[in-house]
Amino acid sequence: MSAVDLSTTSARSGTYWALADCWNIVRRGLTHYQRQPVNIAWQLGFPILSVLLYGYVFGSAMKVPGGGNYTDFLMPGMFVMTMAFGFINTATVVVYDSTKGVIDRFRSMPMASSAVVAGRGVTDLIVACAELAIMMLTALAMGWRPDGGLGFLAAFGLLLWLRFALIWIGVWLGLLVPNPEAAGGLFAVAFPLTMISSIFVAPQLMPDWLGWIAAWNPISSTAAATRDLFGTPGGTGDSWVEQHALLMAGVWPVILTALFLPLAVRRFRKLSR
Amino acid sequence: MDGYAVRAEALEKRYGEKRALDGFDLVVREGTVHGLLGPNGAGKTTAVRILSTLIRLDGGRATVAGLDVARQPREVRARIGLTGQYAAVDEVLTGRQNLEMFGRLFHLGGRRARLRAAELLEQFDLTDAADRGVGKYSGGMRRRLDLAASMILAPAVLFLDEPTTGLDPRSRGEVWDSVRALVAGGTTVLLTTQYLEEADKLASRITVIDQGRAIADDTPDGLKGLVGGDRIEVVVAERSEIPRVVKVVARVTDGEPEADETELRVHAPVADRVAALTEVARTLQDEGVRVEDIGLRRPSLDDVFLRLTGHRTEKEAAA
Ligand SMILES: Nc1ncnc2c1ncn2[C@@H]1O[C@H](COP(=O)(O)OP(=O)(O)O)[C@@H](O)[C@H]1O
Ligand SMILES: [Mg+2]
Numbered sequence: 217m218s219a220v221d222l223s224t225t226s227a228r229s230g231t232y233w234a235l236a237d238c239w240n241i242v243r244r245g246l247t248h249y250q251r252q253p254v255n256i257a258w259q260l261g262f263p264i265l266s267v268l269l270y271g272y273v274f275g276s277a278m279k280v281p282g283g284g285n286y287t288d289f290l291m292p293g294m295f296v297m298t299m300a301f302g303f304i305n306t307a308t309v310v311v312y313d314s315t316k317g318v319i320d321r322f323r324s325m326p327m328a329s330s331a332v333v334a335g336r337g338v339t340d341l342i343v344a345c346a347e348l349a350i351m352m353l354t355a356l357a358m359g360w361r362p363d364g365g366l367g368f369l370a371a372f373g374l375l376l377w378l379r380f381a382l383i384w385i386g387v388w389l390g391l392l393v394p395n396p397e398a399a400g401g402l403f404a405v406a407f408p409l410t411m412i413s414s415i416f417v418a419p420q421l422m423p424d425w426l427g428w429i430a431a432w433n434p435i436s437s438t439a440a441a442t443r444d445l446f447g448t449p450g451g452t453g454d455s456w457v458e459q460h461a462l463l464m465a466g467v468w469p470v471i472l473t474a475l476f477l478p479l480a481v482r483r484f485r486k487l488s489r
Numbered sequence: 490m491d492g493y494a495v496r497a498e499a500l501e502k503r504y505g506e507k508r509a510l511d512g513f514d515l516v517v518r519e520g521t522v523h524g525l526l527g528p529n530g531a532g533k534t535t536a537v538r539i540l541s542t543l544i545r546l547d548g549g550r551a552t553v554a555g556l557d558v559a560r561q562p563r564e565v566r567a568r569i570g571l572t573g574q575y576a577a578v579d580e581v582l583t584g585r586q587n588l589e590m591f592g593r594l595f596h597l598g599g600r601r602a603r604l605r606a607a608e609l610l611e612q613f614d615l616t617d618a619a620d621r622g623v624g625k626y627s628g629g630m631r632r633r634l635d636l637a638a639s640m641i642l643a644p645a646v647l648f649l650d651e652p653t654t655g656l657d658p659r660s661r662g663e664v665w666d667s668v669r670a671l672v673a674g675g676t677t678v679l680l681t682t683q684y685l686e687e688a689d690k691l692a693s694r695i696t697v698i699d700q701g702r703a704i705a706d707d708t709p710d711g712l713k714g715l716v717g718g719d720r721i722e723v724v725v726a727e728r729s730e731i732p733r734v735v736k737v738v739a740r741v742t743d744g745e746p747e748a749d750e751t752e753l754r755v756h757a758p759v760a761d762r763v764a765a766l767t768e769v770a771r772t773l774q775d776e777g778v779r780v781e782d783i784g785l786r787r788p789s790l791d792d793v794f795l796r797l798t799g800h801r802t803e804k805e806a807a808a
Binding site: 221222226233236237243252316318325327488 | 577
């Protein structure tokens, strides 16, 4: 019937195919961006708009404790915010795939089902690298001058590390919300969560109770640690969590992953119930 | 494989208190199209999802292509194709990119995946649209692409869950043609549908499902026989005309004419449809009976249902 040999018995190991399947899912994710490049623009639109708005409009009025240029203070925060909002993208793709039956088709095929989720994660990390590169070039054009070298690489790594942890929240939420429209609503949750952090304003300038919450917000640690590594003014407060920003920027993602990876996996398994 | 592509015995599936499948039995002969006919909520999708290894069963036993769905899901997956109620293709990718991706995920490797995609695009008449985004496809094209994706490995068993629901008549005809071509190629098809007509057109055997249980298993003719096949139906203007119409209709039917006094309707089963219609229409005109409406009616799923269960399908009951 078919002129193509359709036999699929192969000597290759299960691990080989799990990796190959994962790569094919990544390819699919990247092809999406290639076919709809405007999506990257949408994802970057809000952070870049925020940079312009906060940097230029409020910039002169905003204070950085300990002195320093507000734009320099703001930029690492913008990188963190771009990473933080990333979980919405993950959730949006996952809810779309699960409600439109794409995940069902994958699950009805003899491929590794772990590849569906792992492939999503790798795609998101690759896209995050591209987003960070674009954000950083914008920042450089606006006069941001970070320290180079190892510190810069470490900061880049910490940003991706945060994004990695948020993949699992995204997958979990994507399998939890009933439809793509609801995933759009996640923005309303994410926005205040990023506001109550050290992204825009140093916590010690906030009312005590709010400043305390902001300081303990996991993304504040990444913001503070990267500011430090980029050598831009931080205005670090003297609470324990702010004093140990570098440590906590490493630890928070571990905690988030430990919490949400099992939840995401459980939710994925639940599909076969 | 003992001649059966699907064997399901006493399948159980519960969602809380709800029994989606409640002792469901099914056998599908190799190389045939088998219709699974039932109203909304009967358990068709649940049965298909169990047989295609997407969900676990709570009780009973099922084999597909001779393999146990619960114990050998991976092996089953290499031998089946699935086209769900909603087209499960990637809407952003092009038709070709979709088929190549699925081909690689079926472990054909890049080169064979490309060749197979081109072959299937041709077979399903999608070559012209191959490099357009699926988001721009019509409903019928999308469903054909979905069928093509299910056929990548030329599966032994193909599950089609309401493949034409939501399609216009032309697209529906296109999908039917594709299904016929597949069967000619040797694939066994289990097709779920809410339309007796569709099962009649495609299937050589039909299982009727209601409330999670198989309530009949027969050939299309056998099922239609249950409800007496096509019926002639005459609606008159006045009740006093009914006896005369009954007498005329009695001449063309081999069954009993039935009269509905409130709806002013007389109907009866007929074998030679067109001859019966012409005969009745002419006689009634000659005799000067005032007729509001006259026509042939195909038995619907509702008729089959009414006969098998004594109750109407739920949609009807609610109306
Ligand atoms: N995931 C689910 N959770 C709860 N109830 C379900 C679920 N899936 C199906 N059901 C119920 O099981 C019954 C059968 O559903 P389904 O198999 O989809 O019917 P059909 O495909 O014949 O319309 C319905 O009453 C439906 O509401
Ligand atoms: Mg259904």
